[in-house]
Amino acid sequence: MNDITISIQDKTYRSRHVDDRQHQAIADLQLGVGRNEFVCLLGPSGCGKTTLLNMIAGLDSHYQGQIRIGSQAATAKIGYVFQNPRLLPWYTVRQNIEVVFSQTPPAALIDALLADMQLSDVQQVYPERLSLGMQRRAAIIRAFAINPDILLMDEPFVSLDAPSARQVRNLLYSLWQQRPHTVLFVSHDLREAIALADRLIFLSPPPMRIVSDIAVNIPRELRNDEAQIEAFREHLLSQHPAINGLL
C-alpha cells in the first residue's frame, strides 16, 4: 500500500504582474511512494522539485489534483529538511530540536538522536559556532524527532564539501535504517541518490513529468561501496542515455 499517493493534473504559477504571465510547473504527474520507502527525485534545476515538496507539505495548495498521505491527509505529520538548515541562532542545538514540540520534548529520544548524529558534545552550543555539516545534522534530527509520517528533504547536503557530504549522508542512512521512515529526497547528485535510494525518479524540465522510475537493487550493506555505486551508475546511464540530459 502506498504511503503517499500523488496525482497532480496541473500546477501553474500565475504572475500578479500586468502581463499576467503563467508558468506551468507540473502537468500530469502520478507518483506513489510505499511505506518506509526512500525515494530520490532528480531533475534539472528549476523543473519543479521544491514546488512539489511544498505541495506535499501543505505549504502550497494552489494546484489541481490530489495528494494523499497515509489514510487521512489532513493530520499527516511532515518533517521537512530545507536546503538551508534554518536553525534559530538564539537557541542552542538542543533547544532548536526541542522547539518543535508543543508539549514536553522527549528527552531520551533527543539524546539518542544527538548521539546517532554525533552531536551530543555540541548540544549546548549555538548554531553559528557549528560547521555547516553539523548544522545540517541538527536539522535532520529536528525533522526525525517528531516521528513524521513523511520526511521531505530538499538537497540537504548542498554546498557541503565532498567529505562532509559523505559523512552526513552516511549518518542519515544509518539513522534511517535504525528508524525507517517514508522519505522523499531531492538531489542533483546521481551517486548520492544511488547510495541512498530504493527508487530514483527522474523528472523532466517544466511542465514537470516523470521520465523514468528506476529501482536501486544494491544491497543495503553495500551502499558504502563506491565501486558498487559507480557500476550501477554507469549501467543506468548506458541503459537510459536520456537521463544524462536531466542531471
Ligand SMILES: Nc1ncnc2c1ncn2[C@@H]1O[C@H](COP(=O)(O)OP(=O)(O)OP(=O)(O)O)[C@@H](O)[C@H]1O
Ligand atoms: N512563487 C513562484 N512564482 C512564480 N514562479 C515560481 C514560483 N516559485 C517557483 N517558480 C518557478 O517554478 C519553477 C520550478 O521551481 P522550483 O524551485 O520548484 O524548481 P526546482 O526543481 O526545485 O529547482 P532547483 O533544483 O534549482 O532547486 C521555476 O521555473 C521557478 O522559477
